Amino acid sequence: MKRLVLILPLVLMSLAAPALAESFPHYADVSGVAADDVLNIRAEPSASAPIIGVIPPDTTLIEVTGASEDGKWRRLNAGERSGWVSARYLESEPMPPWWTERVPLFCYGTEPFWSVSYEPGLLSLEMPGEEPRSLGIEWSGAPQSGAFETIGWKIRGGGAEGFSVLRNRECSDGMSDRKYAIGIDFFLRTPEEDLVFTGCCALN
Template identity: 40%
Template sequence: MPRLICALTVGLALAGPAAATQEYILPTLFDVARVAPDDVLNIRADPSARAQIIGTLAPDATGIEVVHEQQGWARINHGEGSGWISARYLDYRVDVWEEGALPAGWQCFGTEPFWSVTPRDGAVVLGGPDMADDARPVRAVLSRGVFRDPTRVVVAEGLTLVSTPQQCSDGMSDRLFGLRAEVVIDGETPRLLTGCCAIGR
């Protein structure tokens, strides 16, 4: 029995960061690891070592947002699309989803109409091409109390934003995002906006 347990542990460790533990929920941020200083980590068009290389990451790249995992491969956004990198060369960060807070790179956006919500100095700023920036003080950032769960509700003055883990498209590119956003704007004529959120590059 000890040999079986040992073999299972080694097998899980070699299968990539998601297989060994449930210590994170996607999307979250990772750092590139175990790549030689004079080498790069290839970004491929499909989750296969034989797929076309469409880009690279530096051996010391940090804050890489992974939105999906599949059989040892991690999907990230690259340019106007997305690609895949081998998950064995990634270490997940433990400082991304803190209770009562938003990650440093968190932002939400949508189309029809175009809109964005970004944190700034204790407020969230609602903006877009056809609207002036509207800073609304944040009253609370709520979560479900589940360890490192990305679900967040931002309660601001006259605005509530719910961000939940779900694959999401911006409708303008081939990029894939890991958070879906719904924004309720209060006022004489309340509005509902939908879109996506991102937490890194």
């Protein structure tokens, strides 16, 4: 009887624990495609949708940005648009989720064209006609559970300061039909001007 008392709480805990959801974006490799074949990229998550591109069978480090509602397809960017491939032919790369701040990111937007490269603890901001500006992350925060897949940064460097918020959301760059899995809002006060940007982020 004592043994059952000890085991039962463990069983109940395992049943109550939620399954770890797939986090986007992440890297995946082509798997299960014959050496003389290709993996089709389709316009919609359907085997009958038009083919808009192909991926060689030995391709690795594909950035996956989303999944279909039925979980059978994965979204990725191909050229100037997004497309869909069958999930059965992709194998996820082991990597930490992007919101853990251990994954390099590249963020960008338009009007004006700007970009931010992120390495853990450091940002580099590039603007047209200007030298890259190095910015340190003075403070950061992310939900420990990852339930919201959000990062907040307090930024400072070179006389500039501000903050940025990155969230898991479908994001369009405004220049193509590509879809990204991370949106960024970037606010920076410099000695010359106040900058407010909105854009998208990808794995770097």
